[in-house]
Amino acid sequence: MRAPHTLLSFSPSRVPSLLRQGKMTIAVVGLGRIGLPTAAILSKAGALVLGADINEEVVSSVNRGRCKFVDEPGLPQMVRDQVKAGRLQATTDVRRAVSRSDISIISVPTPVDDRKTPDYTAVKAASATIGHSLRKGSVVVVESTVGPGTVENLIQPILEAESGLKAGKDFGLASAPERSDPGNILGNMATVPRVVGATDPRTLRIISALYRTALGVNVIQARNPKTANAIKLTENLFRDVNIAFANEFSLLFEKLGIDAIEVINGCATKYNFLPHYPGAGVGGPCLTSNSYYLISEGVRAGNIPYLIRMAREINDRMPDHVVELVSEALNEVGKTVRGSRIALLGVAYKPNIKDVQLTPAEEIFKRITEMGGEISIHDPMYEGEMVFGTKVKSIDGAVVGADCVIIATGHKEFKSLNLQILAKQMRSRVLVDGRNLVDPGDAIRAGFAYRGVGRGR
């Protein structure tokens, strides 16, 4: 095995050639929806990538060239190719991977716990393991999303204590938060500028050169890691707050008999209006947690943001609103949720991906079940699998004999529902559109008692 050189001793201008000549070894700690594409794309750019994960199954499937993210275009093929080429290897031995690497990337989950407090357990454990085997002259990059200051105040001390080395002097420490859209990770990695912040200028230049060369993207150099984290969080909170804004005015417009989608589309003709849409709620690991990283830093700093907390509350209330619409529409046809057969179309937290993390559909499923509704599920991404403890049916299996259909995910398949056929298949004709895919007029002409979020009846 080649004796590891000290990356920090090289001029940043050497990074592209080191990478292309296969002279750079990179450990990627955490092979999830961000880590695995990162590992694949860096190995494709020439690095020898040691993917490290604590999960044996993940490691063995990657080493067999497998990729569970079938909904990530291009990724399964890239993983297969890179493993076959011997440029991507997976291991559970994180320490050994780090000890052989010039760069170690942390891409482990940073969820919030049930008290909405960021849970940095995985990040702390990864930092301790990396610190234990960190070589002088190597670099650590934190890609996991963390609150501003977490890299400097939590991760850096652990790395230094475990390694006995000093950040900025003996090893480099940078933050390069992930900004890709699940369902299009590889596409975004190759196009969305990368924000990087480091504890010292040399590391900043080295890591900037790495992402520029490996991903072919522009690099936005932030003055430090906490600024890089603040940029990443702010862009997501912007989205969560704007979705909450759309949800809030939609609840009002329903009462006023105004179609919120018509309003949004009208607003979108103004050059500085960025449309966001009302819906069944905000799911996924990103937007549901990112606000709390900032809030927890605010609690520490004595300035607790208000608007982003309210936005979370508004968005978290939307699944209940969909259930209210279901109850209202069933009443219109002389039924109640109790005793009705309800087909839930879509479980994924966002359109056209296979991921149910914190999905609003689960809240709807639970509430309808609690209310005595007999609920069946269809999702094209999960057909035949068990989700929420129940078997996901074909669309016919879910809707035949149903009294009500709820659209909870904006999958493309649901944009072309044949409402005439659907009406014939159902026992009663109630349609509640939680993602505003169906034209209300078409639904009413097909004989449905219709409700849409923000669209009323």
Ligand code: SAJ
């Ligand atoms: N949603 C709405 N109304 C909208 C947009 C989204 O209700 O107008 C809902 C979606 O149905 C979903 C949730 O919000 O339940 C989140 O949707 P999202 O499109 O933001 O998807 P995420 O959560 O996967 O966000 C990720 C983020 N990427 C990272 O954090 C690395 C985010 O920064 C991206 O903007 C987003 O992907 C994307 O789609 O680009």
